Amino acid sequence: MIKFRISSRQVYAVVGYGLLLVFLLWPDRFASRYEYIDGEEIYDQLVRKTTKNVSLMRNGIRCDYSDVIEENVYLYRRPFTEEIINNNVKLGGEWYPEDCLPSFSTAIIIPYRQREQQLGQFLMYMHNYLRRQRIHYRVFIIEQYDPKPFNRAKLFNIGALIAMKLDYPCLVLHDVDLMPQNLGNLYACSQRPRHMCSSLDVFRYNLPYRGLFGGATAIQSNQFMKINGMSNMFSGWGGEDDDFFARLKNKKIDICRFSPQYSRYTMLKHRKEKPNKDRVAFLRNGHLRYHSDGLNSLVYKEVGYRLDNLFTHVLVET
Structure with missing residues (x-):
């Protein structure tokens, strides 16, 4: 029989390497480096406001959100990522619960061009996700039809104006390649x-810098109007989110984030612009x-407007 002798120094080395590995792989190791709203405080921080047509509904019972927030179920898994379960989404990608009166109405605005596979994945999962939150929502796909460099911020501006005309008090500006993982991250303002996606898997669930304000953001319509929306100047990749953050700071509007356990997202693989x-x-x-550059200077041509089974499709030339 062959006997191996392990010294105490070797034991300490193995334990040390093990602890280092845990430290490097632990998703929340930098979670405390920014301020956030804890789970028990989330509901009190939300603005309970709906569109007029929903506020006039007479079904009496208010929807309860305590279980959604407290349980914070991990939903990014089968079958929710593979098919729309019990599809009862209304034409135009709108939905609201019929057994209770929702407290929130949210427009989900997606800037889009030539990302068919990701769009299919997004719609499938997000309708499963959002209906379980028992909010009133509608998905708007704002597609850039021309061959110019992709202008994400301008498409957000277009979608915001359309949503506000339909009386939506809350805007979620959302990239098509991001998927929320936990249900307690209510899509309400x-x-x-x-900043909704402060714990993103491609950043190892860390926040790269505190001024990051992109990917998925929720903002009240009146606040978006106050800062004149986003800049229309940023064609191509990069810059528009930092400018967005600076506009908020200019109006002395602070941002917030939920606890990392509520803000986890995964990013689908994609080719950068x-x-x-x-x-x-x-x-x-x-x-x-x-x-002078924003909602008040927005110029575009609407090529098409169609109510799809899963979304409102707005086709534009920028």
């Missing part, structure tokens, strides 16, 4: 604009255009 070579310059002089 908080009193302060909210070509970077905007002027993004740094636009950011540097952005403060000169806050009042």
Whole structure:
């Protein structure tokens, strides 16, 4: 029989490496580096406001959200990612619970171009996800039809104006490649604009920098109007989210985040857009255009408007 002798130094080395590995792989190891709203405080921070047609509904019983927030179920799994379960989504991608009166009405606005596979995955999962939150919501796909560089912020502006005309008090500006993982992250607006995806898997569930305000954000319509929306200047990848954050700061509007356990997202694989070579310059002089570049200067051509089974499709030329 062969005997192996392990010294105490070797034992300490193995334990040390093990602890280091746990430290490196632990998703929440940087969670305390930014302020966030704890789970028990989430509901009190939400703005209970709906569209007029929903507020006039007479079914009496208010929807209860305590179980959704407290249980914070992990939903990003089969079968919810593979098919729309019990599809009762209304034409145009709208849904509201019929057994209770929702407290929130939210427009989910998606800027889009040539991402068919991701769009299919998004719609399938998000309708499963959002209906379990018992909110009133509608999905808007704003598709850029022209061959110009993709202008994400401008598409958000277009979607916001359309949603606000339909009386939506809350806007969620959302990329098509992001999927929320936990159900307690209610798609409703908080009193302060909210960065919803602060724990993202491609960043190892860490927040790269505190000024990050993109991917998935929730903002009240009146706040979006107050800052004149987003800049229309950022064609191509990069810069528009930092400019968005700066606009909020300019109006002394602070942002918030939920606890990392509520803010976990996964990002679908995708090809990045070509970077905007002027993004740094636009950011540097952005403060000169806050009042002249945004919702009040928005120019576009609506090519098509259609109510699909799962979304409202707005086709535009920028």
